Amino acid sequence: MPTEIYLLKVGMSMTEGVVEEWYIPNGGTVGNGELLYRLETEKVNLDVDAEAAGTVIHLVAEGVTMHPGDVVGHIYATGETIPETAATTPPTQHSTAVAPQAVSASPDSSAARAVDPPEVSARRVSPVARKTARELGVDLGSVEGSGPGGRITREDVEAAALHEPVATLDDVAAKLAPNRADQVIPLKGMRKTIASRMHESLMTTAQLTMDMEVRMSDALKLRAQLIDEWSHENIRPTYTDLVIRAVAKALAQHPHMNSQLTETELVLKGDIHVGMAVALEDGLIVPVISNADRLSLRETALESARLAEAARSGSLGVDDLHGGTFTVSSLGMFGVDSFTPIINSPQAGILGVNRIRDDVAWQGNTAVKIQAMRLSLTWDHRVLDGAPAAGFLAEVRDLLEAPYRLLV
Numbered sequence: 001m002p003t004e005i006y007l008l009k010v011g012m013s014m015t016e017g018v019v020e021e022w023y024i025p026n027g028g029t030v031g032n033g034e035l036l037y038r039l040e041t042e043k044v045n046l047d048v049d050a051e052a053a054g055t056v057i058h059l060v061a062e063g064v065t066m067h068p069g070d071v072v073g074h075i076y077a078t079g080e081t082i083p084e085t086a087a088t089t090p091p092t093q094h095s096t097a098v099a100p101q102a103v104s105a106s107p108d109s110s111a112a113r114a115v116d117p118p119e120v121s122a123r124r125v126s127p128v129a130r131k132t133a134r135e136l137g138v139d140l141g142s143v144e145g146s147g148p149g150g151r152i153t154r155e156d157v158e159a160a161a162l163h164e165p166v167a168t169l170d171d172v173a174a175k176l177a178p179n180r181a182d183q184v185i186p187l188k189g190m191r192k193t194i195a196s197r198m199h200e201s202l203m204t205t206a207q208l209t210m211d212m213e214v215r216m217s218d219a220l221k222l223r224a225q226l227i228d229e230w231s232h233e234n235i236r237p238t239y240t241d242l243v244i245r246a247v248a249k250a251l252a253q254h255p256h257m258n259s260q261l262t263e264t265e266l267v268l269k270g271d272i273h274v275g276m277a278v279a280l281e282d283g284l285i286v287p288v289i290s291n292a293d294r295l296s297l298r299e300t301a302l303e304s305a306r307l308a309e310a311a312r313s314g315s316l317g318v319d320d321l322h323g324g325t326f327t328v329s330s331l332g333m334f335g336v337d338s339f340t341p342i343i344n345s346p347q348a349g350i351l352g353v354n355r356i357r358d359d360v361a362w363q364g365n366t367a368v369k370i371q372a373m374r375l376s377l378t379w380d381h382r383v384l385d386g387a388p389a390a391g392f393l394a395e396v397r398d399l400l401e402a403p404y405r406l407l408v
Contacts, residue, residue, distance in 0.1 A: 002074035003052040005059075009068035010041055011318040016065050017041040018189060019072055024056040030075065037072070038314075040189040043321055044285065045314045050075060057082060065188065125152045128281050134183075136161040154281075190283035201345040206381040209340045209352075210390060214397045216356050216371045222403040230298065237301040240330045243353050243375075244274050245300050245406045246399035247328055248292035254392040256384045258325050260346040266383065275324035275344060276304055278311040285311050286344060288324040297406050328353060332373070341378050348383040351396070352376035373400075 007017055020040035024030045036050040050056075054077040066072060076082050125140060129152045133140050136157065143160045145152035187195060201207075219242055226237050251258040255268045274292040278285050287307035289300065310316045327344045330353035341352040352375065359372040375396065379389045399405050 002057075002076045002080060003054070004071045005036065005050075005056075005073035005075060007066045007068055007070045007072050008039055008046075008048050010039070010044060010046065011321075014041050014043070014068050016067055018065050019060060019062055020045065020189070021062055022056075022058060023047075024050075026056065026058040028056055029054065030056050042189065042193040044316055044318075045190065045282075046316075047314060052077065054078060054080070055082060063186070063188075128154045129157050132157045190280075190285070194283050197345065198342050201343050205343055205345065207343055207378050208381050208386070208389075209376055209378045210386070210393065211338055211374050211376050212390075212393050212397055214373045214375055214400050215361065216373045216400065219400050219403040220356070220371055222406075226297070230301075235298060235301055236305075237297065238304070239332065239356065239373075240276065240328065240353055241297065241301045241304050242400060242403065242406060243330075243351070243396070244276060244289065244292060244304065244328050245295075245297045246396045247326065247351060248272055248274055248289075248295070248300075249399055249406070250392055250395040251326055252293050253395055254388065256388060257349045257379065257392045259348050259383055260325070261348065261380065261383050262346075269325045271323075271325065273323045273325045275327035275347075276307065277327060277329035278308055280312065285316070285321070286324060286327055287311055287316055287320045288322065290323065326350070332356065338374055338376055341376060343378055343380060349377060349379040349389070349392075351393075352378070 007019070010017075018040050019037045021038040023035045023037055030036055030050045030053060032051065032053040033049050035047050036056070037048050039046055039048050052075045054075045056073060056075055058073045060066060060072045125145075130140070132138070132154045133143070138157050138161050140152060140157075143152050143156050144150075146156050147153045216239075219239070223237055223239065223242065226235075230236070251272045251274075256266075258272055259266055259268045261267075271291060272293040273288050273290050275286040275288045278287060287310070289295070289303050289307065292300065295303065307316070307320060310320065324344065324347065326347055327341075327350040329341045329350060331339055332353050332355040334355075336354050337357070338354055339352050341350045343350050354374045354376065356371050356373045359370050360367045361370045361372075362368070375393060377389060377393045
């Protein structure tokens with residue numbers, strides 16, 4: 001009997017998912033434990049390994065929405081028979097069954113060779129690389145992959161685009177012709193979840209945003225000292241780490257900002273779990289630093305680095321994404337001076353971190369150069385009023401302006 005390939009269930013709340021990308025082509029061979037497909041769910045994307053070795057037969061195409069536990073393919077061991085239709089006809093979005101005619105499953109069999117798709121299809125091409133290739137008009141067949149196993153990445157496509165031949169007048173005229181069709185992108189997976197939750201958050205809460213200036217000169221000096229001191233441990237604290245540490249300490253003093261409102265009561269959360277928004281190519285994900293108020297600044301830097309790397313590599317665990325009581329979102333690296341972050345319901349607040357800029361402060365009649373940053377706090381006015389919200393934000397500011405307090 002072939003080994004069934006299931007749509008992996010990730011977490012109790014998962015209701016649907018898709019095979020975002022098959023790493024092994026239909027009819028190709030896979031080893032036990034090798035990467036098999038890329039799973040996209042409502043909350044997280046991750047790679048799924050093969051649980052057996054043999055010939056892979058797809059039952060669903062990439063991008064088809066399925067339920068957890070649905071069978072999306074089979075792995076036939078050497079010597080097992082493969083239905084001939086399955087071995088010679090790649091599945092469509094509606095293919096879920098195969099004909100009963102059989103052939104021998106062997107890596108060298110003619111059936112296995114017959115299903116090999118064109119060269120580009122057989123190679124791994126990231127979804128972002130495919131999209132970039134369409135946008136830039138790059139033929140993937142001419143692109144050499146630099147990723148693991150020769151996988152074609154977005155950078156490979158962009159590099160290939162830079163080496164295209166110089167356009168002629170006819171080429172220019174063709175590009176000016178209004179014959180390009182609109183691109184329709186299905187709303188699914190992470191993007192669908194973000195759209196739904198952000199809309200729901202704005203519709204069900206009373207959100208207001210206030211900004212506050214912070215003098216960051218001493219915080220910058222502290223960070224530089226810590227980078228030098230912790231360099232032998234390969235720990236490099238970020239400005240956001242300092243903010244998260246300040247937020248965790250401030251939440252302990254302002255419990256209403258660390259609360260959740262239900263239909264009948266206000267729950268002041270006993271634990272302080274700070275979410276940190278991480279931007280990915282296809283959306284935003286918020287892993288959670290658990291018990292952030294109990295962690296030292298060094299431990300905060302270690303945990304935030306682990307979560308950020310896991311988010312970008314798609315290896316976050318289910319526990320890394322649940323339980324947040326407050327969120328920090330940073331756009332400072334993009335040169336943003338102020339923005340309006342949207343609350344991650346059912347939390348009561350979210351803090352936006354903006355860029356650090358050169359500024360001037362007056363000491364008597366003397367102008368002094370400083371580094372400053374604006375913090376943007378969005379809070380739920382149903383939970384607390386402007387004055388206590390400002391008190392929380394001022395506490396964060398004071399901690400950052402006297403950063404030695406972040407070390408105790």
